[in-house]
Amino acid sequence: MAVSKKSSEDLVNVQVDGHWIRVPKGTRMIEACKQAAAEVPHYCYHPKLTSPGNCRMCLVEMGMPPRPTPGEEAELDAEGHAKINWMPRPVIACANTVAEGMGIRTQSLLAKECRQGVMEFLLINHPLDCPICDQAGECTLQEYSVEHGNGQSRFLESKVKKPKNVDIGPRIRLDDERCVLCSRCVRFSKEVVDDDVLGFVDRGSHNTLAVHPDRKLENNYSLNTVDICPVGALTSNDFRFKMRVWFMRETKSLCTGCARGCNTLIGSREGKIYRQGPRENNKVNSAWMCDSGRMEYHRLEDPARLTDPMIKRGRTHNVVDWTEAICRAAKDLSRFKGDELAIIASGGMTNEELYLTRTLAESLEAGVVDVVKRSGSGDDYLSHSDKNPNVNGARKILKLRSPGSRLKLIHAGIAEGKIKALLVLGEDLLDIGFSEEELGGLKCMVLVHMIANPTAKMSTVVLPGAGYAEKRGSMINATGRLQRLNKAIDSPGLSREDWEILQGLNRAVDGKDEVTELVDVFGEMTSAVSIFKGLSFAGIGDLGVDVMDTGESVPLLEREAKRVRDGLIVG
Amino acid sequence: MEIPKELEKSADDAIGHYPPEEKRSAALPLLHLVQQEFGFINDDAISWVADKLAVEPIKILELVTFYPGFRQKAPGEYHIRVCRTLSCAMAGCHKTMEKICEIAGIDRSKVSHHDPIAVSSDGKFSIEFAECLASCGTGPVCLVGDDFHEEVKPENAKALLQQYK
Amino acid sequence: MANPRYISGKTPHSRETRMIFRNVDRVGWNPSIEKYLEDGGYNSFKKSLKMTPSEVTDEVKASGLRGRGGAGFPTGVKWGFIPPNNSKPVYLICNADESEPGTFKDRYILHQDPHQLIEGILISSYAVGAKIAYIYVREEFPEGAVILERAIEEARRAGLLGKKIAGTGFECEIYVHRGAGAYICGEETGLIESLEGKRPYPRIKPPYFPAALGLYMCPTIVNNVESLCHVKHVISMGGDKYSRLGTPRNTGTRILCVSGDVRKPGYFEIEVGKLTMGELINDLCGGMKKGRKLKAVIPGGSSAKVLRADETYTIRDGEGEKTIGLSDIPMDFDSLAACGSMAGSGGVIVMDDSRDMAWVLNNINTFYAHESCGQCTPCREGSLWMKKITDRMLEGGGVPSDVETLASVGDNIAGRTICAFGEACSWPTQSFVAKFPEEFKKHTKRRNVGKALNPEAKVASAGIKDKH
Numbered sequence A: 001m002a003v004s005k006k007s008s009e010d011l012v013n014v015q016v017d018g019h020w021i022r023v024p025k026g027t028r029m030i031e032a033c034k035q036a037a038a039e040v041p042h043y044c045y046h047p048k049l050t051s052p053g054n055c056r057m058c059l060v061e062m063g064m065p066p067r068p069t070p071g072e073e074a075e076l077d078a079e080g081h082a083k084i085n086w087m088p089r090p091v092i093a094c095a096n097t098v099a100e101g102m103g104i105r106t107q108s109l110l111a112k113e114c115r116q117g118v119m120e121f122l123l124i125n126h127p128l129d130c131p132i133c134d135q136a137g138e139c140t141l142q143e144y145s146v147e148h149g150n151g152q153s154r155f156l157e158s159k160v161k162k163p164k165n166v167d168i169g170p171r172i173r174l175d176d177e178r179c180v181l182c183s184r185c186v187r188f189s190k191e192v193v194d195d196d197v198l199g200f201v202d203r204g205s206h207n208t209l210a211v212h213p214d215r216k217l218e219n220n221y222s223l224n225t226v227d228i229c230p231v232g233a234l235t236s237n238d239f240r241f242k243m244r245v246w247f248m249r250e251t252k253s254l255c256t257g258c259a260r261g262c263n264t265l266i267g268s269r270e271g272k273i274y275r276q277g278p279r280e281n282n283k284v285n286s287a288w289m290c291d292s293g294r295m296e297y298h299r300l301e302d303p304a305r306l307t308d309p310m311i312k313r314g315r316t317h318n319v320v321d322w323t324e325a326i327c328r329a330a331k332d333l334s335r336f337k338g339d340e341l342a343i344i345a346s347g348g349m350t351n352e353e354l355y356l357t358r359t360l361a362e363s364l365e366a367g368v369v370d371v372v373k374r375s376g377s378g379d380d381y382l383s384h385s386d387k388n389p390n391v392n393g394a395r396k397i398l399k400l401r402s403p404g405s406r407l408k409l410i411h412a413g414i415a416e417g418k419i420k421a422l423l424v425l426g427e428d429l430l431d432i433g434f435s436e437e438e439l440g441g442l443k444c445m446v447l448v449h450m451i452a453n454p455t456a457k458m459s460t461v462v463l464p465g466a467g468y469a470e471k472r473g474s475m476i477n478a479t480g481r482l483q484r485l486n487k488a489i490d491s492p493g494l495s496r497e498d499w500e501i502l503q504g505l506n507r508a509v510d511g512k513d514e515v516t517e518l519v520d521v522f523g524e525m526t527s528a529v530s531i532f533k534g535l536s537f538a539g540i541g542d543l544g545v546d547v548m549d550t551g552e553s554v555p556l557l558e559r560e561a562k563r564v565r566d567g568l569i570v571g
Numbered sequence B: 001m002e003i004p005k006e007l008e009k010s011a012d013d014a015i016g017h018y019p020p021e022e023k024r025s026a027a028l029p030l031l032h033l034v035q036q037e038f039g040f041i042n043d044d045a046i047s048w049v050a051d052k053l054a055v056e057p058i059k060i061l062e063l064v065t066f067y068p069g070f071r072q073k074a075p076g077e078y079h080i081r082v083c084r085t086l087s088c089a090m091a092g093c094h095k096t097m098e099k100i101c102e103i104a105g106i107d108r109s110k111v112s113h114h115d116p117i118a119v120s121s122d123g124k125f126s127i128e129f130a131e132c133l134a135s136c137g138t139g140p141v142c143l144v145g146d147d148f149h150e151e152v153k154p155e156n157a158k159a160l161l162q163q164y165k
Numbered sequence C: 001m002a003n004p005r006y007i008s009g010k011t012p013h014s015r016e017t018r019m020i021f022r023n024v025d026r027v028g029w030n031p032s033i034e035k036y037l038e039d040g041g042y043n044s045f046k047k048s049l050k051m052t053p054s055e056v057t058d059e060v061k062a063s064g065l066r067g068r069g070g071a072g073f074p075t076g077v078k079w080g081f082i083p084p085n086n087s088k089p090v091y092l093i094c095n096a097d098e099s100e101p102g103t104f105k106d107r108y109i110l111h112q113d114p115h116q117l118i119e120g121i122l123i124s125s126y127a128v129g130a131k132i133a134y135i136y137v138r139e140e141f142p143e144g145a146v147i148l149e150r151a152i153e154e155a156r157r158a159g160l161l162g163k164k165i166a167g168t169g170f171e172c173e174i175y176v177h178r179g180a181g182a183y184i185c186g187e188e189t190g191l192i193e194s195l196e197g198k199r200p201y202p203r204i205k206p207p208y209f210p211a212a213l214g215l216y217m218c219p220t221i222v223n224n225v226e227s228l229c230h231v232k233h234v235i236s237m238g239g240d241k242y243s244r245l246g247t248p249r250n251t252g253t254r255i256l257c258v259s260g261d262v263r264k265p266g267y268f269e270i271e272v273g274k275l276t277m278g279e280l281i282n283d284l285c286g287g288m289k290k291g292r293k294l295k296a297v298i299p300g301g302s303s304a305k306v307l308r309a310d311e312t313y314t315i316r317d318g319e320g321e322k323t324i325g326l327s328d329i330p331m332d333f334d335s336l337a338a339c340g341s342m343a344g345s346g347g348v349i350v351m352d353d354s355r356d357m358a359w360v361l362n363n364i365n366t367f368y369a370h371e372s373c374g375q376c377t378p379c380r381e382g383s384l385w386m387k388k389i390t391d392r393m394l395e396g397g398g399v400p401s402d403v404e405t406l407a408s409v410g411d412n413i414a415g416r417t418i419c420a421f422g423e424a425c426s427w428p429t430q431s432f433v434a435k436f437p438e439e440f441k442k443h444t445k446r447r448n449v450g451k452a453l454n455p456e457a458k459v460a461s462a463g464i465k466d467k468h
């Protein structure tokens, strides 16, 4: 790397393991090392939390150029940098910031001895039963002890006994003997979600993470503590002992639990999801997600999942093949148009699905199209009161000025018998105030859904769709960010991704004979919907792009930004 | 738990010693007041202090379990703390401890890290070791309640206990 | 209420220079404000109010006063660390936690001469711009806290506290804050956390240097009881004159507390550096007990590295380098540091040839294992490990590798922790094992197995061992 002698305004020259790099002023040493590809092992440090410097795993050797005496020129090395005076004492890389001319050694004898010492200390009172520990495979203690430990134990004493299998909240268990007292969970609870219910009791070697019996860890973000726990001390009741982590495949996706659109990582194996957790996105969810969103994947395990297309004959639904079902649906719907035909779509659909709904509505000349509003309680962190993940997409693609406002019209139209045919996408009408009687008056009702809900029972054609983790597509969250949903597992039976179903209906109605890929649907949309202009599906990337200014901000991110400005956290 | 008016008032006074937005600072003073009043600090007291200072109860439990000066169980009528640290140990504090226990009828065989206090069978005395009481030149030393005693050699143990008849 | 035993009328030794301890044990003295005022009390404070705060600080700088709490840091320099453009409130904290084993000096000031401390606090608060000062008193001084409270009340009634003190614009309140039995509350950032109502977990430095980010993240000056009392005398006699007491760089007087195997243990106020270890032990403390020989000395509180009686040390003085024995070491900061230990808190613990060094170290290790706050890994795990090794050695279960393990556990703690407790708990082990290897090896012989070499183990750790 080319290095200039003098540091410019905002950058400083730092030597990491012999190589000079330039990093912004105020960078923590540990981050500078990371930029120089010299990862410093650490337990307590987390860029989103304050740095207590308690684990001492990140100790490195540090040096500074000597302060030149006035009038004297600093002694320079071959590259033109001032000579470094190395300090005899190691320093923690996590909480200290770089300075011009600083030298850092992460691989010196001293640094290695420090790590080895800390590893030994952490292990002497730690149960050595990794084979039965749930964290095995993603435990930093295990990982570092291979890399930085000294292999054999010199500890001849009995270990400190602490509580095991402690119930600290509805979703989490704690094994105090595994806890390395890094306080990440305590700091998360206090600093990020203002729920200061975790603490340490007792003292010294007996320090024990605990909750007060009357105030458990039950906030809607509690499971984030499990993610950031570097060892197997905190485990999720939902995931514990169900699957060894190294067997799982990870898929980058989104939570569709609300309009926040938290970025996620879905862990699955052989068609089954075992867990999902937050994926860092500093424009959306930082490094967190809510517990209810995390549990959303259980909806995919609903025993009432639809697996086959069906057509209602008389009072019963008969399984048919896809061609027949699509043709039948298209044919039935095509018999009506204008005021006779309505489409109720969903704010939970992807942009691509919504776009195919729009083209279908155009071909069918449907009189009215709207989506169902789904509001609930949000909070001051991430959870949004709009429980639909893509109302903004619906707004733009279906050109809805006030989504959900025309539902009343549809309702009335059905009640009056004016509307004779209905296409329902991803909703359960009986759940939003429609009655069986009203719906019974329809000549035709086609439903695309993943669950055999009461609306399905009333539908003349039922087309089994996919759940959020079983399909691809894009969505626009509350702050106007376009993001990608990815497929982690296949949907059950013969069910299909909804955009495929909608494409099938489109083709059956418009008679064109072309099969497109999802990316092509997106491509088509870029010319039809102005906010997508110039974009491509691939271009959305893993972290999304802003496409709308909704005037909304994320409270949690704003507080995080303030902590960054105050120098409390790295961010 | 009934909080006497007096205690409530002393607590408010103590809180007044700290800036209004920093009333958590009054945690130790409040715990001392509670312990003075009741002899020890129970769960209700922890919740009361937490409420007064607007912190989670765990934050008070964190303190009560950290500081050996706070007790979660009733001690004897007179609580004795014998210094255990080097200078007093050189002066024979372990013998003093044994002697006091013998005279007062205290069995220390069950004390543990989590439960360091032993109480005499009649409930009159309780005892524990304390770390250096900052009077190393006059060891062995001990505190009986708030009273400080120096040069408590085993042979003085009897006279010491007699003061608290 | 003060225990009459304190006021014994015991006359100071002729080698002493009583300044801070002028009133300690003084016949006819009591801790009331009347006595103090009769004796010219608060005149230094009034004098300081006629100076500007920075003039007061300059006097303290000129005096060369070094902190008496342990680290020996120059007091005036510390005061100068308050950021010049500060707009937050400034706090002064008097560290009356006195908990370093072997140290017993602040106790007498608090119990017998509280107004001297209050005067020192007032002058210092004026100098650093603090309107609130807290005295953090260890819980084990219940009487001391009452005496202080009463003295503060007396001072308030005398118009020395509150607003518009002595008709000036200066305002100040002093509050007593009682600890609850934790050595770590003597460490200044641990103390601050404790005062904030949190677990006394020391803070990392940088960035949390108290002078900039202390109590409530405001500039805070923490000084020891004795240091603050010295401030009064610095102002009273002027920094320059004060600096001529003691020796250059080690100015003034200080109180040495001697305990252990000497005939007459006690406290002695001496001019810093004007007395040697030998004089202290033999002249002031009456020498070793009958028939006993000096074996070792811990010169500055139990965390200071032990000095062996038959070692030689190389120190530098005005005349250059010279080699001296333990008895010749001048009792000052720099000389003791040059001998590889420290003057620390002034607590001198003397051991004679009857002492088993493994037993002594085990007692010290027990203290530190009990007092580690447990926040950072090396100290939390290492302090208890060292204790368990020496426990086992004394129980006859020592193995040959123990000596090396002990030393290396100490090495893995010192210099790698959040606070100086790391050094405090490892220096004893490092120094005892290095200086008395033969005594530790003795405890690793097979034939010891089953022999209770520590008759006190039963009493000391009744029931505790199994829990550890």
Ligand SMILES: Cc1cc2nc3c(=O)[nH]c(=O)nc-3n(C[C@H](O)[C@H](O)[C@H](O)COP(=O)(O)O)c2cc1C
Pocket: C066, C067, C068, C069, C070, C071, C072, C073, C075, C095, C096, C097, C098, C099, C100, C183, C184, C185, C186, C187, C188, C189, C222, C223, C224, C225, C227, C228, C419, C420, C421, C424
């Ligand atoms: C573990 C530890 C314990 C300490 N205990 C005390 C103490 O009991 N009293 C005290 O004055 N200083 C103690 N100190 C020193 C304080 O941190 C601080 O340096 C001192 O109060 C500053 O006052 P001074 O500059 O007047 O000495 C301790 C330091 C450490 C690291």
Ligand code: SF4
Pocket: A178, A179, A180, A181, A182, A183, A184, A185, A186, A209, A225, A228, A229, A230, A231, A233, A234
């Ligand atoms: S439970 Fe995990 S995150 Fe919490 S302190 Fe222990 S090791 Fe750290």
Ligand code: SF4
Pocket: A255, A256, A257, A258, A259, A260, A261, A262, A285, A289, A290, A291, A292, A293, A294, A382, A383, A384
């Ligand atoms: S906040 Fe919303 S998007 Fe984020 S995890 Fe929770 S439900 Fe899912």
Ligand code: SF4
Pocket: C184, C201, C202, C371, C372, C373, C374, C375, C376, C377, C379, C380, C417, C418, C419, C420, C421, C422
């Ligand atoms: S060195 Fe010891 S006392 Fe200091 S912070 Fe670490 S664990 Fe606590």
Ligand code: FES
Pocket: A041, A042, A043, A044, A045, A052, A053, A054, A055, A056, A057, A058, A059, A092, A093, A094, A095
């Ligand atoms: S990462 Fe824990 S001390 Fe730096």
Ligand code: FES
Pocket: B083, B084, B085, B086, B087, B088, B089, B131, B132, B133, B134, B135, B136, B137, B139, B141, C101, C102, C103
């Ligand atoms: S050792 Fe007992 S008072 Fe210090």
